[in-house]
Amino acid sequence: MPRPGKSSYSDQKPPYSYISLTAMAIxxxxxxxxxxxxxxxxxxxxxxxxxxxxQRWQNSLxxxxxxxxxxxxxxxxxxxxxxGSFWALHPDCGDMFENGSFLRRRKRFKVLRAEHxxxxxAPMMHYFHQHHAGTKPQGHHEHAAxxxxxxxxxxxxxxxxxxxxxxxxxxxxxxxxxxxxxxxxVMHHLGYPxxxxxxxxxxxxxxxxxxxxxxxxxxxxxxxxxKSLYHNPGAPPLPAVPVPIKAxxxxxxxxxxxxxxxxAQLCAPPSSLDKSxxxxxxxxxLHPLLL
DNA sequence: AACTGTTTATCAGGTG
DNA sequence: CACCTGATAAACAGTT
Numbered sequence: 161m162p163r164p165g166k167s168s169y170s171d172q173k174p175p176y177s178y179i180s181l182t183a184m185a186i187x188x189x190x191x192x193x194x195x196x197x198x199x200x201x202x203x204x205x206x207x208x209x210x211x212x213x214x215q216r217w218q219n220s221l222x223x224x225x226x227x228x229x230x231x232x233x234x235x236x237x238x239x240x241x242x243x244g245s246f247w248a249l250h251p252d253c254g255d256m257f258e259n260g261s262f263l264r265r266r267k268r269f270k271v272l273r274a275e276h277x278x279x280x281x282a283p284m285m286h287y288f289h290q291h292h293a294g295t296k297p298q299g300h301h302e303h304a305a306x307x308x309x310x311x312x313x314x315x316x317x318x319x320x321x322x323x324x325x326x327x328x329x330x331x332x333x334x335x336x337x338x339x340x341x342x343x344x345x346v347m348h349h350l351g352y353p354x355x356x357x358x359x360x361x362x363x364x365x366x367x368x369x370x371x372x373x374x375x376x377x378x379x380x381x382x383x384x385x386x387k388s389l390y391h392n393p394g395a396p397p398l399p400a401v402p403v404p405i406k407a408x409x410x411x412x413x414x415x416x417x418x419x420x421x422x423x424a425q426l427c428a429p430p431s432s433l434d435k436s437x438x439x440x441x442x443x444x445x446l447h448p449l450l451l
Numbered sequence: 452a453a454c455t456g457t458t459t460a461t462c463a464g465g466t467g
Numbered sequence: 468c469a470c471c472t473g474a475t476a477a478a479c480a481g482t483t
Contacts, residue, residue, distance in 0.1 A: 177472085177473060177474085178473080179473085196456085197454085197455095216475070216476085217474090219475075219476075219477085220473090220475060220476090222455070222456060223456090223457085223458085223474085223475080225455095226456055226457050226458075227457085233456090241483090242483085243455065243482070243483055244454075244455050244456075244482085245455085245456090453482100453483085454481100454482080455480100455481080455482070456479100456482095457480080457481100458477100458478085458479085459476100459477085459479105460475100460476085460477085461476085462474085462476105463473090463474085464472085464474105465471085465472085465473105466472105467468100467469090467470090
């Protein structure tokens with residue numbers, strides 16, 4: 161295992177998964193979203209190991225972006241021409257990494273099917289911009305069967321329960337589920353007006369991490385998820401549906417690995433969330449003290 | 452053509 | 468042993 165400050169390890173494979181590396185890159189960006197090429201750049205600049213075999217690892221990374229629900233695509237605006245979309249972290253995956261350390265992912269992040277459809281697929285964003293329905297969304301291959309229809313209450317119950325809300329509508333993206341959870345910059349990018357009270361809340365949840373030191377190529381000092389990626393006390397609970405891998409009650413704070421800040425409240429399912437809405441959850445692993 | 456994104460498949464390693 | 472996660476390969480489609 162490479163140790164921080166040992167340059168002789170600089171060309172070794174970093175102890176981070178592609179998910180971690182991608183999350184690092186995105187969180188390190190000022191906009192909290194990056195095009196694919198900038199994710200490549202970030203990784204190559206900081207980890208010499210990834211300056212070689214680019215075809216191999218970049219294919220893997222793209223696979224991870226598409227495959228993992230923790231990454232969402234943000235379309236470019238017409239005034240931002242370029243290749244591909246921006247990639248951002250799903251607003252509910254802030255506590256994905258154990259103890260805030262990128263070294264270890266605590267739980268698998270999976271979204272509900274309905275949420276997934278509206279969040280993962282580009283046509284939603286086109287609707288988002290153009291205010292009309294895009295092409296019919298397709299479910300992610302892994303979730304296409306088995307969960308149809310039954311996990312919609314979050315969207316349906318928001319604000320105007322009786323009103324039909326297209327699953328691609330902005331209200332369903334930034335409505336109860338995402339309001340205050342997407343980075344401000346992303347909200348702004350999407351042209352969504354951000355009320356002041358939400359703005360302040362979001363800012364406290366998604367701080368700029370640019371001011372934090374960035375590890376050099378030889379320094380695998382763990383990137384830590386900034387404290388405000390955890391939910392603030394008082395902030396409305398987000399309907400994350402994390403699928404815990406396992407609880408690790410004994411781990412606690414590892415020196416240098418970034419600890420849970422005092423008073424931070426981790427993402428747990430809202431109390432109102434019906435048990436049937438949880439996918440394969442093991443509630444013991446969701447206890448805040450364990451996170 | 453090169454890049455981007457999706458999907459399927461396979462394998463290795465860790466864990467209960 | 469079953470299951471899960473992550474890494475890798477590859478085919479393929481769409482976009483720039």
